[in-house]
Amino acid sequence: MRSLTEHRGAALALASPLPVVEVLLDDADGLVVADDLRTDEPLPRWDNSAMDGYAVRQADVVDLPTTLRVVADLPAGSADEPVVGPGTAARIMTGAPVPAGADTIVPVELTDAGTGTVLVREAPAAGVHVRRAGEDAVPGDVVVAAGTLLGPAAIAAVASLGRATVRVHRRPRVAVVSTGDELVPPGTPLRRGQLPDSNSWLLASAVRDAGGTPVRIGPVPDDVDALRSVLADLDGTVDAIVTSGGVSVGAYDVVKAALADDPGVEFLAVAVQPGKPQGLGRLPGGTPIYTLPGNPVSSFASFEMFVRPAILRMRGLADVERPSMSAVADEGWTTPPGRAQLMPVRWVGPDRVVRATARGSGSHLVARLALAEGLAVIPAEIDQVAAGDRVTVLKVSP
Amino acid sequence: MRSLTEHRGAALALASPLPVVEVLLDDADGLVVADDLRTDEPLPRWDNSAMDGYAVRQADVVDLPTTLRVVADLPAGSADEPVVGPGTAARIMTGAPVPAGADTIVPVELTDAGTGTVLVREAPAAGVHVRRAGEDAVPGDVVVAAGTLLGPAAIAAVASLGRATVRVHRRPRVAVVSTGDELVPPGTPLRRGQLPDSNSWLLASAVRDAGGTPVRIGPVPDDVDALRSVLADLDGTVDAIVTSGGVSVGAYDVVKAALADDPGVEFLAVAVQPGKPQGLGRLPGGTPIYTLPGNPVSSFASFEMFVRPAILRMRGLADVERPSMSAVADEGWTTPPGRAQLMPVRWVGPDRVVRATARGSGSHLVARLALAEGLAVIPAEIDQVAAGDRVTVLKVSP
Structure with a gap:
């Protein structure tokens, strides 16, 4: 099995900063500056x-x-x-x-x-x-550096240079495709065996939270031709594709089946729980694709580990890491031998956490997932978290 | 002079959660749930x-x-x-x-x-x-509570309830109006005495960062009738108005002049640096207005202290505070006697900060402001920060 770190590296390697476009300052929020912006004049211009x-x-x-x-x-x-x-x-x-x-x-x-x-x-x-003229900046000073994330202060600094536009990396458009014959759009009455699609909304929202523009498609049934057609239409028209479901060992694993003959895409097991069955690669048109497992908690954790960093890289950000902190586990839980664990947690004190999905530990617990404020990352070498242990928690709440 | 805390309270008191609307899940990101959402069915529905x-x-x-x-x-x-x-x-x-x-x-x-x-x-x-049926939630369980900020996991939980829409507090529309005869739109050639408007972009971006929709207007010249007309048009059509400039003691302080006869708006001095001259209240149509001073650093810090919490309250959030942390000042600086100080800072270590605007300390340093990652809040009782002192820093970078 591939390690969590290794697969994260492979996922990130598929992404590179997107082409540079010029946007109005009104449209620049959350984009990343492509070039060092220097001032030609002293700032302020006059005493x-x-x-x-x-x-x-x-x-x-x-x-x-x-x-x-x-x-x-x-x-x-x-x-x-x-x-x-x-x-x-x-x-x-x-x-x-x-x-x-x-x-x-x-x-x-x-x-x-x-x-x-x-x-x-x-x-x-x-x-x-x-x-004094020039006490804020003198001619030649870099006022906003390449790689700067444009927020209020940086946009104001660009405006103060007398620029109405700014060159930035284009915002990634990321398609999310949920798959499964059991899925119906929320609001549809359910017959036995059906459940509402939640993953396409989960992933679309996660794309937005990562600074991308989601193109939400779903649910697609477990029909190889239908899925191939969807993916072919997307290939080359979006910057990345994320699928959920259909990558396990079942008889109807549609994503695996649809991409089985595609030499650019590999399927493999990653030493992580949840999220063991993964796939990634490039479609024939060059579009990176990430095929995540379909259980909601698996999709959530896999997106966080493998797709979010890639979107941040596409935006032009150098730092693709979430803020993390050390916290004390307020309860113990078991973790799978030889696999890292990604456990949704919530805070019960300034530096104390418990499992968000405490009623059970399954990766299907989408309702409980709403309580998650962090994702504890437990290394593969650890098989048991004891109450009082310190764990590393990524802050994932929006 | 009114204290920082007292004025912050007055600013927040002008805001209340906005009316409830029903939105599609695709449009729900960043909005706040209005009602407890319970499940009628066990989740999962079947073993x-x-x-x-x-x-x-x-x-x-x-x-x-x-x-x-x-x-x-x-x-x-x-x-x-x-x-x-x-x-x-x-x-x-x-x-x-x-x-x-x-x-x-x-x-x-x-x-x-x-x-x-x-x-x-x-x-x-x-x-x-x-x-097992019901191991995620049983009928009657609150799956998503009123007041929940909708992000990936919460939106997925709503979808899993079979809901295609969700009732949320409306997103605040906040007009930002920069004033000043010296201001021209960025990109306009400058003659002596002019400078590019940066505040309207600063504040529009800050509104967006606070979860509101900005309506950017500016620059408005120092003309009382023109400004009155702009404000009258906005009153009742937006959820709040933020102005910058024109609130000091000068001969041309247009915002003060335009609102001088308005009984709903008061102008006063707040014991804070920067940001001493402030105004707030309600226009005749009931729209809250916050009149901030015009220096960019003053506008930035004043928005952060007085307007951002109000926008968060309008969205329906209970917690309107920024995350803050204790950090060590890596250099010393003076602070004004008897006034709190809001000092833009940047990190030089995991818990060490220096002033972002180190080349000078003036509130006009918009270029340097782009380096700000935090805002150190120094209480009024402290007149000098020494290197090595601990200070409280709000994390303000986007």
Whole structure:
């Protein structure tokens, strides 16, 4: 059996950063910057006032109080370039460029707020309330580096460079296909043996949570020709395909059957519970495909381990790991010999966890899975978790 | 001056969970469930097989090996209800209901995989590979509780209840309005005194990150009538309005001027740096409005403290707090006497931070803000952070 780590590596190796596109800043959230963005200009561009007040000459405000003649009015955005000579002041608002001749900003609170003349009662030292050109960035500085995930602050920084668009890696479109004759869309009355498809929603939501755009298809019946047709249509039109179900040893394992003659796809056992039967590879058109087992907890854990990192890589992110932490198991449980275990857990204290699916341990427990806040990753060498043991938990809740 | 905590409380008090709507599961990501969702049926609905194999009677597999006659073939989804009598077996796939008479599932690996007859070499105890009806949930169980944030596992649980739709609190639509005569859209050539609007993108992205839908408007010039018109159009058509700029003591503070006669809105000083000048209240149509100061770092920190919790509350979330952690300051800095401080920081080790805007400390440093991964919250009582001090850091990176 292939180890969890080895299969994760194989899954990740199928993914590479997607082509670069230029998007409007309004559409840039969650995308990843493709190039280092440098500034051509100093930021701020001009020495400017950090306060609402008066721009004056330091020499004029040594002996206080004093009255100066107001020779200009400089709201933010003013293009005026007055000169502040001896005995004069310019009224100035926050952000307006400091006029020539002035070296001192007197906040309005230290004056009588006059408009024709101004009485200055107190004054700070020269330069105190002046924001210097270039103190945020100087020409040539990388303001937003390639690989930066665009969130509020990074998007604002791009805007401050005067750019209305940004070059990013395209957002991955990922098809999710659930398979199984027993599956019907939720809302359909069930006859004996049927159950509502939940995996296509599980995986579509997980794709979105990973920063991709899901293309949800399902459920597809256990019909080899039907599935081949679906996959052929998707190959080359999406960036990856994820299937659930049909990869085990049963007589009706449709995904295995549909891809059996495909030299680009391999099926194998991975030393992990849940999620032992796995497949991956490329379809003839080059599209990466990940075939996950169909039990909901298996699909959930397999997506987390094998597909999510690949989507993050496609987006252009260097770090494809979930945040993880060490926690204390508040109860014990057994784990399969020689296989790693992925156990959905929930928090019962700041660093204490119990199994989310405590009523049973099966990989079909989709209702209990809703309680999962983390996924404990138990190494293959460990066969038993005892109450009080420390375990590593990935934080998987949205 | 009002304390940070007090103003945060006032900001949150303007928000309440938005009305309930019914959405398709495909549109449910990130929304919050309005009602407890109970199951009417046991989950799983039927005792079913956990393995691909054969359903047999335990009495028939005591003496092994033995050969049994295969009387039925039960793929997943089969509606057949055969009876397994003495000396017979039903071929069964994972998930198919266990037929009457059978109490034992023999995995296919322990047989010759026959179709007419099957040779059983080994057999597990009765019930071992049977998933019992109701072991995931029994009728009346709350499967997804009111207040649950819908992510992959919760959406799958709703689907498993056979529901194609879910009742959730509506997603907040939040208008962001940047103001200032100095602002031009990014991409516009700058003349002296102008700078690109970055706040409307900053705040729109922050709204999205908080789970709202932004309505980005800006920049609006420092014109009281223009701004009043914009606000009147928004009042009653969005769930909240956030403005930036124009709330200080300058001669052109357009937001203050536009709302000066509005009895529902108050302007005040908050004991925090950055972000001292604040306003909030309700417009005549009842829409909450938050007027933030215009410096980018001030807008960013003010949104984080006052607006984000309100958006989370509108979504129906009970917990409106960011995850926070204790970290060691790797350098010292001063903080203003008697005011709390919100300092953008970045990580330099697993629990060590430095200021993100280290080249300067001003609230105009939008380029440096892109490096911020956290916001250190320094209480008002502390006037100096020394290298090695522990500080509380909110994790704000997307």
